[in-house]
Structures are given as structure tokens and as C-alpha cells.
Amino acid sequence: MDITVNAKPHSLSEGTTLADLIRELGLADAPCAAEVNQTLVPKRRHEQHPLSEGDVVELVTLVGGG
Amino acid sequence: MTTTATTTTTTEPGLSPFTIAGRTFQSRLFVGTGKYTDFPTMQAALDASGSEVVTVAVRRERLYNDRGESLLDHLDTARYTILPNTAGCFSAEDAVRVARLGRELLDQMGNAGASWVKLEVLGDKKTLLPDPVGTLEATRELVADGFQVLCYSSDDPISAARIKDAGAASVMPAGSPIGSGQGVLNPNNIVLCLEALKRGDPTYPVIVDAGVGAASDVSQAMELGADGVLLNTAIAHAREPVMMAHAMRKACEAGRQSYLSGRIEKKLYATASSPFEGAIGYIPGE
Numbered sequence: 622m623d624i625t626v627n628a629k630p631h632s633l634s635e636g637t638t639l640a641d642l643i644r645e646l647g648l649a650d651a652p653c654a655a656e657v658n659q660t661l662v663p664k665r666r667h668e669q670h671p672l673s674e675g676d677v678v679e680l681v682t683l684v685g686g687g
Numbered sequence: 688m689t690t691t692a693t694t695t696t697t698t699e700p701g702l703s704p705f706t707i708a709g710r711t712f713q714s715r716l717f718v719g720t721g722k723y724t725d726f727p728t729m730q731a732a733l734d735a736s737g738s739e740v741v742t743v744a745v746r747r748e749r750l751y752n753d754r755g756e757s758l759l760d761h762l763d764t765a766r767y768t769i770l771p772n773t774a775g776c777f778s779a780e781d782a783v784r785v786a787r788l789g790r791e792l793l794d795q796m797g798n799a800g801a802s803w804v805k806l807e808v809l810g811d812k813k814t815l816l817p818d819p820v821g822t823l824e825a826t827r828e829l830v831a832d833g834f835q836v837l838c839y840s841s842d843d844p845i846s847a848a849r850i851k852d853a854g855a856a857s858v859m860p861a862g863s864p865i866g867s868g869q870g871v872l873n874p875n876n877i878v879l880c881l882e883a884l885k886r887g888d889p890t891y892p893v894i895v896d897a898g899v900g901a902a903s904d905v906s907q908a909m910e911l912g913a914d915g916v917l918l919n920t921a922i923a924h925a926r927e928p929v930m931m932a933h934a935m936r937k938a939c940e941a942g943r944q945s946y947l948s949g950r951i952e953k954k955l956y957a958t959a960s961s962p963f964e965g966a967i968g969y970i971p972g973e
Contacts, residue, residue: 627747648748652759654791661787664795679747681788685729685758686744686774687719687865687919 622674633672640667642678654681701947702940705914707892708803708835708856710768712739715909716939717770717894718932719919726761728929732922733767735932742770742805742917745789759796769798770837772805779824782808786829804829805859805896805917807839815865819846823853830854839896842876844883851884851891858884859896859917862908866920868900871907881912902931902938909942910950 624631626642633642639662643649655662656679662670672678704711717740723729733741743758762769771789776782786804793801808825810818817839829836830853838855840847847858860880863869871877877895884893892915895908899918908916916939925931963970 646748651748651757652792652795653748654745654788654795656784656788659784661784661791663791679788681745681792682748683743683758683769683771683789683792684746685720685723686772687721687742687917 622672624672624674624676624678626678627680631678637672638668639670639672639678642672643667643680646680648680652682655679656681699940699944701944705892706890707894707914708837710799712768713737714739714936714939715915715943716905716935717742717896717915717917718922718935719917720758720762721919722923723928726756726758729923730761732928732932735929735936736922737936739766739768740770740800741767742772742919743789744772744774745785745792764796764798768803769793769796769800770803770805771800773807773825774805775809776807777809777812777818777821779808779821779828782806782821782825783828783832786825786834787832790834802833803835803837803856805837805839806855816861817841817846819843819849822846823849826850826853826855837894840880842873842880844876844879847880848883857892857894857914859894861897862895862904863898865897867898868921869898870900870904871895871898871911874907874911877908877911877913899935902934905935905938906942906945909939910946912946915939 622633639655658677704713714737716736716738718736718738719742720729773782773785776785790801806825808818808821809815826836826838835856837857837859838850840850840858840860842860847860850858862871881893884891893913894915894917895913896917899905899921905916922928922931
């Protein structure tokens with residue numbers, strides 16, 4: 622299935638969860654907050670959150686800012 | 688003969704802690720973490736500033752490029768209260784999303800700032816001035832969602848009062864546009880904001896946020912009666928950021944003490960500091 626991650630197209634196998642995606646991207650150990658379709662999914666629910674065709678995922682962290 | 692060791696304590700009158708959004712700090716200077724040339728310089732500048740609250744931004748992970756160094760590898764999150772901002776948001780909706788993402792990140796890190804947000808809803812990319820309507824909408828929504836909203840505002844006292852009424856934990860009027868280095872362009876409006884926000888509520892915290900260029904700007908804001916100052920570029924882009932951070936710390940303290948000390952009235956004519964009585968020379972008009 623095809624989804625969008627941080628505004629870029631991304632292909633996943635069926636049944637992938639948000640936690641799987643974050644692991645695949647090498648972000649499992651990094652502070653990383655996730656939104657699916659503009660709704661925050663807290664980390665404790667990443668494992669239980671299956672991704673679906675067309676989902677728009679945002680994965681963010683903290684950077685320098687004022 | 689007995690020698691008695693004496694301990695000299697330096698007391699700095701007036702520099703009492705202050706409370707904002709349920710937390711108490713010694714330093715009244717909040718600093719940003721953006722725009723530094725490298726992380727070691729940022730760390731040294733944060734240390735020199737004496738700040739206990741530092742702002743950060745929420746941005747997409749770089750997924751496909753070399754990620755490089757992370758801010759979080761260089762920020763002592765046990766030492767600082769991290770204040771995530773909604774910089775770059777031009778609608779209430781986006782600002783609320785970013786605030787929630789920031790809170791989630793800080794929750795994961797167990798940082799004390801977790802329910803704090805520095806709310807910015809911008810109206811225009813060129814001036815980065817706040818959108819007053821979007822700011823108010825986002826404040827209401829975030830307060831209802833349990834956030835402590837520290838809200839960037841224009842220096843308009845009516846807008847400032849509306850934001851406080853909406854439940855903001857602090858209103859933070861801009862001295863001048865973000866990153867402009869113009870200092871406090873309209874000190875009268877800052878005074879009007881302070882009056883409006885502190886009427887019947889003298890401990891309500893008001894932070895002058897944005898526009899600082901030099902240490903004197905910090906002192907001026909504090910002398911007007913602000914509870915604190917938030918700045919970033921003036922340190923990060925100074926030729927010597929660490930030295931400037933020292934200057935900002937002292938300017939903040941000096942401004943606070945000057946405010947509390949009660950300045951003299953301004954007068955049109957001079958008042959001699961040395962007595963005329965006993966002067967041995969000619970004094971015109973006498």
C-alpha cells in the first residue's frame with residue numbers, strides 16, 4: 622500500500638503498524654512524535670495503530686528554534 | 688592572635704525568583720536554541736545566559752538524508768525546562784497540531800515543560816507579526832486541552848488583554864518583529880500591555896518576546912516592568928555569542944533591579960548634584 626510520510630510517498634506491506642514504520646525508518650530509539658491524518662497518535666498506541674492506504678503520516682522531532 | 692575566617696556573601700537585592708505557568712525560576716531570561724553555528728557554541732551560550740527555560744521548534748524528521756547531529760544530543764533536558772514553540776504556523780489549526788506534537792515529544796522525554804507551549808500563530812511571513820484572531824482561537828483550544836499557553840502577541844494592549852482572558856498563562860508582547868534586532872520600538876505600548884495585564888493581578892507574568900538586538904534592549908524591557916525577556920537571534924547571531932549571552936544575563940538583572948529601585952522623574956532642566964552653597968566662583972544670575 623502507498624502512504625505519505627513527511628510529504629513524501631512511501632510504500633508499505635499490508636498490515637504495517639505505525640510502530641513498524643517508525644522502526645523501519647530507524648527512529649525507534651529517537652524522540653519522535655507521530656500524527657496520522659492530522660491526528661496525534663501517542664507513542665503508547667503506535668503498536669496498535671495499523672496504517673491504511675492513503676494515510677498521511679507526519680513524524681517530527683525537536684530542533685533548534687526561538 | 689586569632690584569625691577569623693569571614694565569608695563574604697554577595698547579595699543582589701531584588702533578584703527574587705518568579706513564577707510562571709506553575710513553575711518558579713531564578714532567571715528571568717528565556718532563550719532560544721535556533722540559528723547557532725554549532726551545538727557547542729549553543730551550549731556555552733545557554734550556560735552563560737543563566738537561563739532555565741529554553742525554546743525549541745517542532746519539525747519533520749529528516750527521513751532519507753543523513754540525519755546528522757540532533758539538538759537533543761546537545762541539550763541537557765534535565766537542566767532546562769523546554770518550551771516548544773509553534774513557530775512557522777499560520778493558522779490556529781496548525782498551531783494546535785504542532786503544540787500537541789511538542790507535548791508528546793516532551794512527554795516521551797519526561798521534561799518538565801510538557802504541558803507548556805510558546806504559542807505563535809503568524810499572520811505574515813515577511814513581518815512574522817501575529818494573527819490576532821488565529822492566536823485567540825488557538826489559545827482557547829489549547830487551554831481547554833490542558834496546555835499552559837505562553838502566548839506571543841503584538842504590543843497592542845487590547846489584543847494582549849483578550850489573550851489573557853482566553854486563559855493564557857503568560858502574554859508575551861513583541862518589542863519589535865522577530866529577529867529584527869530593533870529592540871523595544873514602542874515602549875509606551877509595552878507599558879500599556881503591562882497595565883492591562885496586571886490590573887488587579889500584579890503577579891501575572893508578562894514576557895517581552897522578540898526584537899531584542901543588544902543588551903540595552905533587555906534592560907529597557909525589564910525597566911518598563913516586564914517580568915522577563917525571551918530572545919534568540921541577538922545571542923545566536925552576535926559575533927561573539929557566548930560573550931553576548933553573559934551581557935544579556937547581566938542586562939536582565941540590571942533592568943530588573945533598576946525597575947524595582949524606582950527611577951527618578953525626567954525633568955527638562957538640570958539639577959546639580961554638588962551644592963552651590965560654598966562654591967567659590969561666580970555663579971550667573973546670583
